[in-house]
Amino acid sequence: MDLFGSAKNKAEAEKKATAEIIEAIKKALPKKVSSKLIAIDYPPQNNLGDYTVPCFLLAKKLKQPPVELAEFLAKNIEPAGLISRIEAKGPYLNFFTNQKVFTELVLKEIFKKKSRFGKNISGKGKRVMVEYFSPNTNKPLTIGHVRNICLGQSLVNLMKLCGYKVIQSTLYNDRGIAIAKTIVGYQKWGNGQTPKEAGLKPDHFVGSFYVKFCQQAKIEPELEKEAKKVLQEWEKGSKEIKVVWQKLMTWVLDGFKETLADLKIGKFDEEYYESEHYQSGKEAVEKGLKKGVFVKDSEGVILAPLQKYGLPDKIVLRPDDTSLYVTQDLYLAYLKEKYQLDQSIYVVGSEQDLYFKQLFKILELLGFLKAPNYHHLSYGMIRLPDGKIKSREGLIKGTGADDLLAELNNLAETEIKKRFPDLVEAEIEKRAGQISLAALKFYILAVSPATTMVFDPAQSIAFAGRTGPYLQYVAARINSIFAKGKEKPSIKIDFAKLDNELEFAIVKLLSRFPGIVSAAVKNFDPSILANYLFDLAKAFSLFYEKLPVLNADKEVKAARLLLIYDVKTILAIGLELLGIEVLEKMRRPAGAGGFKL
């Protein structure tokens, strides 16, 4: 990842500073060098400077020791424009910017552009489909699905900010042996009951039959055969089974809708159902055969020979012409053609890494998109401290999405009541929902996707420290200052008043936001943004602790109001990109009475 160099998307101040640095170095050198050799970066610590150029590459090119070169450059570059001071520190050439001018550029730009700050055109004119969620429809959702949804959602938001036209899609895996098992379970033990009659959330109700089937099948192995038979009859079009199937699927999807609503996830632009497409996959296979992408072996199996690409061959159609999971992904590629996609992204767990390598190769051979335009956003699974979250035997307590949401909601309510005992019930509920969701989403999104997360239902998600609620809290505090001060921020201030290092640390972080957005999109990794937002919030807290805003001298106050206003702007944009709500207040509204200090 390159948070700096390759990001064309930069704050004005940063653009200007880097251009000046490159220019100055080139001018000071006796020989002409390529700009590529001047790799500007951020120093590891604030006191070292604002920008740094490690001189190794240049030194090699110029055949000079890096330390000497850095010293030479430090002496021979005259600070000008945004650059106020240059220091050689070993082989590093460190640049300090003019704090006042830099601050002015950054704060004004954010104030003027608001949510357009951070926006860029890297995706302009490009159509991209992000397929995520894609659940099996035989059991309730788990925390794993939540990770998928959080990643998909924030990636969509980020790409939209970068100008992409994004089509959100999902694929319901509503066919297959697991569904057949659920049908058998319901037929055997369901007694024609409805979820309502059973007093269960519909997806949990349906899932209970799948679990019961799996438990019972261990004792009665012949149940497995029964399920196979049901699957065959279903595929042949048995009316009787279709009716049951339809009923169960409707329930499950209703249940999913509730969970998605709890997670504040909106509609998908395109919802695909495997049951509707799996048979059409054969057409896709036919086309592939004609193109020579697939071959039929002696037993009548149709496969894609992929060994010459370093991948195992992939079977795409059984000898009896029945299709496989991959068959329908091929068909979907034809269906998706109508969107004239430039890029297609699949958010799916890392256990499918090989599958997607094969799929993308096949799709490329079939003449769809070129390889780099397919991307598998692969994420690690979520495990319990002592193992994996198994879903066949039913969910382990606390790992189901609904349980988890309810549990977090309770925790949040308790926290709120502890702090504000006389808040009205409706307000407690509302805030508990917003805060617990922030905690969950940030907890998941702050970890880079590839990491296998270890999750302990009892203690993993907290509300203090490096958490979603902390970020909400910082934003709420800033709001609070404006509510109390009753003054609007303005850019007609004396920027020289913002001369504290705590303030400049914030300004520098603010200036990096556009690059952070670019990096998050480029790497398909929202955790870059999540971690940045925490750093920004933390920098604000440090400032807040030491320097008063409302009680400061008039001019200082005006300047600081603009600073914190811009912090709030970026926090709000960033949190929204992560799918996290910003709260105006986290405590009882002033004037509501009865608030005890």
Add this chain to the structure above:
RNA sequence: GCACCCGUAGCUCAACUGGAUAGAGCGACUGGCUUCGGACCAGUAGGUUAAAGGUUCAAAUCCUUUCGGGUGCACCA
């Protein structure tokens, strides 16, 4: 058996893809509200980056080997 991923503080995770003294949060211990919101802030302890070699001016990062964990591997979805 083969392939891919992973191993960083007691725990959960970072580390700008090879750069400066490996950083946060939690937990532990200590301190801070007559001052804009204590879901906060400050401080202390905690590391041979699984181990051993190698490449490099520079390695948690790249290569090799070993150990440990995970995930896949053609007619499941």
